[in-house]
Amino acid sequence: MPELPEVEMYARYFARHALEQTITGIRVIDPRILGTRTLGPLVGRSLRSVRRHGKHLFADAGDGIWLRIHFGMTGDLAYFEDDPPRFARVIFDFENGAHLAFEDMRLFGVVDLVHSPDDYVREHGLGPDPLDPRFTLRDFRNLLHKRRGRIKALLLSQNAIAGIGNLYADEALYRASIDPRRTIDRMTDAEVKALFHAIRGVLREAIAFKARGGDYPGRYLVQHREEGDRCPRCGGTIRRTVVATRTTYYCAKHQK
DNA sequence: TTCCATGTTCCGCA
């Protein structure tokens, strides 16, 4: 379930359980989860801090060694003392006897080492993180300038903005009252502004109630992802369609 | 058994 808010939760979880402890061993249960490098250099080191950019988590092991985790579609973290979780793919052993598992049923995730988060972001052309305070409405406007195609496709493009996935793209467009199929060149400046604030609002709120351990409020579209459901905001009909090859839900009445 | 899934990448085509 990992989009930006979920990865933010993982980053906090990682910070609570995995920092400032010497890694005494690493068990790669399924090597298909590895990226370009093996994880050996981490043994004997400890991780001192965690960062997130979009859907990527980075942990600093010092000397230009950073752990990078991407959660794919079903990635998750589990700190445990006894039995590892069913789909554990990599297990980090700590000197206190506890362990951290990266679990990932569908194996779309990646556990890798990189030299620096900034270099990684640059080399892979990742767009700005929408919750970065340096990301402004002006940046968002520039991003849309002279781009074609559907607005939802742009929101999903990690090279444009990093961190938004299928659920939050729908959620932000729903809040901004914009039809996901709308092309970028037909958006007004007021709509661009509304969408910018909707993106940040939705992501921030999602982090807040996840941190509280709660669920999405009923006014969120995500609670109504079913063809024919009622829009909690205007009473319109929720429709299902496909945009950018992804299942898309929207309110046929107030999203234009 | 069939369809679907909160992600990413690659390929061919327009």
Place this chain on the structure above:
DNA sequence: TTGCGGAACATGGA
């Protein structure tokens, strides 16, 4: 060059 549709990856749940 940009964008899009489709396929592939791997696996379980409804």
